[in-house]
Amino acid sequence: MTNIEIARLLRNIAAAYIIKNEKKFRFQITAYQKAADMIDHSVSELQDLFKENKLDTLPGIGASIKSHLEELFTHGKVRHFEEVLQDIPEAIFPLLDVHGFGPKKAYKLVSEYKLSNPETVIADLEKIAQKGKIAGLEGFGEKSEQDIITSIQEYWLGKTKASRMVLPYANELAKRMVEYLMKSKFVLSACALGSLRRKVATIGDIDIAAVSNQPQAVLDHFVNFPGKERLIEHGSMTASILVSSGRQIDLMVASPEGFGSLLQHFTGSKAHNIHLREYALSKGLSLSEYGIKEKNEIGEVRMEKYDTEEKFYQALGLSWIPPEIRENTGEIELAVKHDLPKLIELSEIKGDLHLHSSYPIQPSHDLGKSSMQEIIEKAISLKYEYMGFSEHNPSQSKHKLQQNIDILGKRSKFIDLLKSQYKNCIQIFSLLEIDILPNGNLAIDNQCLELLDCAIVSVHSAFDLDKKTMTKRVLKGLSHPKAKILGHPTGRLFNQRPGYELDWDQIFDFCKTNKKALEINSWFLRLDLPDILVREAVKKGVTLVINTDSHAVSQMDFMEYGISVARRGWAKNNDILNTKTYNEIKEWFRGGE
DNA sequence: GCCGTTTTCGGCCCGACTGTTTTCAGTCG
Numbered sequence: 001m002t003n004i005e006i007a008r009l010l011r012n013i014a015a016a017y018i019i020k021n022e023k024k025f026r027f028q029i030t031a032y033q034k035a036a037d038m039i040d041h042s043v044s045e046l047q048d049l050f051k052e053n054k055l056d057t058l059p060g061i062g063a064s065i066k067s068h069l070e071e072l073f074t075h076g077k078v079r080h081f082e083e084v085l086q087d088i089p090e091a092i093f094p095l096l097d098v099h100g101f102g103p104k105k106a107y108k109l110v111s112e113y114k115l116s117n118p119e120t121v122i123a124d125l126e127k128i129a130q131k132g133k134i135a136g137l138e139g140f141g142e143k144s145e146q147d148i149i150t151s152i153q154e155y156w157l158g159k160t161k162a163s164r165m166v167l168p169y170a171n172e173l174a175k176r177m178v179e180y181l182m183k184s185k186f187v188l189s190a191c192a193l194g195s196l197r198r199k200v201a202t203i204g205d206i207d208i209a210a211v212s213n214q215p216q217a218v219l220d221h222f223v224n225f226p227g228k229e230r231l232i233e234h235g236s237m238t239a240s241i242l243v244s245s246g247r248q249i250d251l252m253v254a255s256p257e258g259f260g261s262l263l264q265h266f267t268g269s270k271a272h273n274i275h276l277r278e279y280a281l282s283k284g285l286s287l288s289e290y291g292i293k294e295k296n297e298i299g300e301v302r303m304e305k306y307d308t309e310e311k312f313y314q315a316l317g318l319s320w321i322p323p324e325i326r327e328n329t330g331e332i333e334l335a336v337k338h339d340l341p342k343l344i345e346l347s348e349i350k351g352d353l354h355l356h357s358s359y360p361i362q363p364s365h366d367l368g369k370s371s372m373q374e375i376i377e378k379a380i381s382l383k384y385e386y387m388g389f390s391e392h393n394p395s396q397s398k399h400k401l402q403q404n405i406d407i408l409g410k411r412s413k414f415i416d417l418l419k420s421q422y423k424n425c426i427q428i429f430s431l432l433e434i435d436i437l438p439n440g441n442l443a444i445d446n447q448c449l450e451l452l453d454c455a456i457v458s459v460h461s462a463f464d465l466d467k468k469t470m471t472k473r474v475l476k477g478l479s480h481p482k483a484k485i486l487g488h489p490t491g492r493l494f495n496q497r498p499g500y501e502l503d504w505d506q507i508f509d510f511c512k513t514n515k516k517a518l519e520i521n522s523w524f525l526r527l528d529l530p531d532i533l534v535r536e537a538v539k540k541g542v543t544l545v546i547n548t549d550s551h552a553v554s555q556m557d558f559m560e561y562g563i564s565v566a567r568r569g570w571a572k573n574n575d576i577l578n579t580k581t582y583n584e585i586k587e588w589f590r591g592g593e
Numbered sequence: 594g595c596c597g598t599t600t601t602c603g604g605c606c607c608g609a610c611t612g613t614t615t616t617c618a619g620t621c622g
Contacts, residue, residue, distance in 0.1 A: 025594095026605085027594060027595080027604090027605065028594050028595095029594095030594085030595090030605075031594035031595055031605095032594075034594090034595080035594085035595090059595090059596095060594095060595075061595090062594060062595045062596075063594090063595090064594055064595085065594070065595085099620095099621090100619095100620070100621090101620085102619060102620050102621085103619095104618080104619065104620090105619070105620080138613095139612090139613070139614090139618080139619095140612090140613080141612065141613060141614095143611085143612060143613085144611090144612060144613080147611090147612090194622090205622090207622090233609085233610055233611070233621095234610090235609060235610050235611085236609090236610090237608090237609065237610095238609060238610075239610095240610095250622080252609090265607090265608095265622095266622090268622080270606095270622065273606070273607085273622095274605095274606055274607090275606090276606085277606040277607070278604095278605070278606065280606090281604090281605085281606075282597095282598085282599080282600095282604095286606080286607080287606075287607080288606085288607050288608060289607085289608075289609095290608090333598095336598080
């Protein structure tokens with residue numbers, strides 16, 4: 001069973017408890033939901049942790065859930081779960097994926113209409129609603145019947161489109177909304193919060209906060225956004241709309257004196273906020289998007305407002321926490337001790353080592369679109385100390401060995417020429433991105449490799465090998481003395497493929513021992529190494545390198561996305577290879593310290 | 594059912610919004 005399936009199962013248990021008796025089981029419910037959330041964010045497959053008897057190393061999994069999971073892995077089913085689910089019709093669970101459906105509404109409708117087929121329950125309910133049969137039910141009316149139809153139709157649409165936005169797309173949408181909001185004279189300022197501010201790799205909804213003394217006027221303006229497709233809700237503090245392609249935008253308004261609290265609340269993550277609020281409670285304080293409530297000796301409640309986030313965290317005795325690491329993975333405990341790491345920053349990057357030029361190398365994969373000179377000029381404008389050309393290796397199937405040696409020899413001479421031309425402005429490395437073939441060999445000959453400063457090695461084919469074979473393949477590719485960097489280590493591409501599996505403990509150990517770097521690829525469809533694996537790599541002391549993998553000069557600006565990934569993985573300056581100086585890197589490529 | 598800077602027992606985030614309701618239940622973030 002995969003983590004996704006297990007998380008779903010635990011959420012179903014929580015839903016069953018809600019239906020049975022929400023009050024009585026409220027703590028079990030949150031426990032199961034929390035465990036499911038943790039599993040969704042876990043770097044390791046639970047099945048593997050089970051084999052190593054390390055299930056309870058995951059926060060949120062205690063003795064009880066651990067034993068249930070052990071039973072699940074051993075026998076394929078869990079007695080306790082079967083008891084909990086006994087009286088709950090299976091058909092309610094698919095409905096929980098439809099917006100507006102919680103366990104109780106789903107249960108009521110499924111029971112009322114005796115819907116028993118989980119495969120068809122959503123379509124069945126849609127038909128029932130369309131016949132106008134729901135409006136008469138107790139607790140339902142015309143409006144809720146119509147809402148059910150709308151939600152189900154949007155659910156069908158969601159099935160056919162990619163459900164999460166990549167960062168540049170989300171940034172652009174947020175920017176458009178902020179610009180639109182600023183047209184209102186009542187808006188003092190506006191910014192994007194939520195997962196966009198935390199720089200999560202893919203974004204679900206856009207969250208915007210606005211500062212104003214006239215919230216109602218701002219919300220009225222917001223819901224008239226020209227790109228609006230449908231109004232979802234429109235209250236006195238918040239509103240939500242759906243824009244084209246089914247993206248949701250939420251707005252929340254606060255007065256200037258309370259804006260810090262709102263920033264904090266709306267940035268999240270949910271898990272961070274819950275933990276922070278629990279921590280505050282232990283100090284006798286209650287947190288919300290409006291500020292901090294405190295009871296005095298005679299029981300009077302006083303609310304303190306905060307105009308900046310720094311003051312909000314300070315009032316709790318915490319250091320300000322960078323948004324990228326607000327995921328409740330230990331940041332609050334360190335902020336209490338004022339011991340947060342100093343995360344890597346864009347300004348610390350001294351060079352980009354993965355750049356594809358248009359040099360006619362007759363590669364196995366796509367050639368870059370910009371000339372070497374254009375790329376150098378761009379790198380200089382970015383104030384880099386050095387850069388590396390890393391085109392794909394010349395195709396092996398199309399060339400004989402001598403042809404490849406000739407192509408690469410010519411390229412080396414050309415790069416040498418550029419080096420001398422630009423020696424006072426920037427230092428240049430001659431690299432290459434080389435395929436790791438399915439058998440683990442590199443795609444070009446040793447004589448060719450000798451012409452390079454070092455090689456970035458990557459998997460570009462046969463993605464479906466099993467974990468063990470793929471690990472062996474990658475380790476063999478990395479073993480070559482010239483191979484110093486593993487490019488886009490998981491091979492994932494958002495909305496296209498999930499990436500292959502590797503035994504990360506083995507990969508990390510190998511890289512650490514043999515001085516190889518793992519790439520954080522900044523291309524927004526990759527963002528690979530993923531942040532949670534960056535965190536593990538950093539913990540193990542593995543060297544990382546942040547590259548753009550640019551195929552055109554404009555893409556060299558995407559370094560910021562790689563930085564976001566590194567920061568989300570708690571990486572510091574000295575974890576990142578390309579914060580080092582030219583001489584240090586040169587030495588590192590040669591295998592020195 | 595989980596967890597520990599007050600705790601191995603006794604706590605557990607907080608509020609907005611909608612629809613169907615005359616005061617609240619359900620859902621969402």
